[in-house]
Amino acid sequence: MKRALACLLLAASAFAGQWLAKPVDDRTFKTYLGFFAYDRQLPLELKILDVSEQDGVAREHLSFQSTPGVRVFAYFYRPVAALKRTPAVILLHGGGAVGKAGATTQAFGLTLARLGWGVLAIDLQYFGERSTDLLSTYTEQEKGDRLYNQPSVYLAWVGQTVKDVGRALDLLAAERNADPGRIALLGSSRGAVLGTIAAAAERRLAAVVLSYGGHMTAWEKGHLPAACPANYIGRISPRPLLMLNGTQDATFPRDTAVLPLHKLAKNPQQTLWFDTGHAAPNEEQRASIVKWLRESLK
């Protein structure tokens, strides 16, 4: 029985790169979409947990039902003065224990909301306020052993995330006055890996920013094809894609994890390289993102 599992892992690891060479065809991709579909008629059951205000930005702490029995916790940032329909951004955090409450995500939330955007930063399953027994220490070792390097658990997680993003988009349009034609996705690190997949699967997202992501991290061994960014990144086009990466990134090494994935991206796309390691975008980089989002979501 352990042998069967070993075989599965072996198959995953031996071929983790095969989809970089040749992504799956449209028929297989369509099969994936069947598993990522969700029921839009399910009530969102939006609950506002608390509201705070800072420098002209209001932050709602909320939760909503994504799929039957599964609640997503999130922060919604918006300009205090907003009356009209706004463009919006869905933020996907990196692999830190605090999820949406991480410093990078908060900085993006405040920056974008100050400029007039609605911003929904969701907790990914198992992170932040959606913590479970699966992850407790949030060390790279634990996340690898229990999630990233468990192909079946990882795929289920990816599938839930794609649904969560679809529901986040519904929530923004239906409940938070966002212009449904101008909703973008911004993922950081692990959130960028998942964002690649969610963006290809959810075609209503109008623009996509992948910040310090890649095909997989240096310590990931493999994944199932339905959870491989290589099978998705080329399908974001014709919607605009911006990728930011660090030349010294040891988590997503440029030559093995980033360039081979970027090669599969189709136009319109733009890549910004910075002379950094695996980092949070600094103020200057955030400004580039904001400028790009403005142009892409006119």
Added chain:
Amino acid sequence: MKRRALATTLLLLGLPAAADQWLTKPVDDRTFKTYLDFFAYNRQVPFDLRVLDTEDQQGVRREHVSFLSTPGVRVLANLYATAGQGPQKAAALILLHGGGALGKDAPTTKVLAPLFARAGWSVLTPDLQYFGERPSDLLTTFSEQEKHDRLYNQPPVYLAWITQSAKDVSRSLDLLVEQRGVDPKRIGVVGMSRGAIVASIVAGADRRLAAVALLYGGHFDALERDHLPAACPANYVGRISPRPLLMINGIHDADMIKDRAVAPLFNVARQPKRILWAETGHQAPTEEHQAALLQWLRENLK
């Protein structure tokens, strides 16, 4: 607008108005293999098996248990076995209940499970997600209307349910082998009504199930409109072969209609296969067919 958007999504997914195209032409092996990726589960997750209570009745011991199926998802189940079982590795059955609110504690399951146990099998009857001791807000009245509106006729929700059920059954099999010493080559699956639909899919997906009995199941029930191809029994039932398949159905069944839902599905199944027709509606197998079922199981799970 929401409804239109959903309709558009379904259209994009290639869902036909009537989900019977796969009865004519099931998906090919490449697509089937993709489905299997989504049914994969992590065997290293600890079972965390808990025995909640135990009851002895007429020589059969029923353990009320729960175990972890996938991260954070706990399955409630009953485990039946004769009290004085010998040390030899026993054969076992996984019995899937129909769509009643009581799940595994429904009368039919409570009759069939001890019957199987007395005949020498260990029997695990898990609650399917949303049923029995796994209730949720999704289903509350368990009326046919509600079940169809919220689950059976919601293709994405239904596929997610099928996927979880497939994992739950595979974990049930692991549990029987690892925690109860059952011979892994002698585990069959029996499904009743909705449980038979689930069983036809699970048996196509998990090749370790050695024999498959579908009681009053079919392609879909009379109130179902659509399902995604990955949740369509027609794409699985032909893949049960070369393992033996038995179907028991009623010719007057108004839920699983003979000519629409049952005969076409049996037609896509491959040998060895057998179907027994009862002069009944949608109900538990007759005593005569219970005996035939036991006989068939004895021959096929030796």
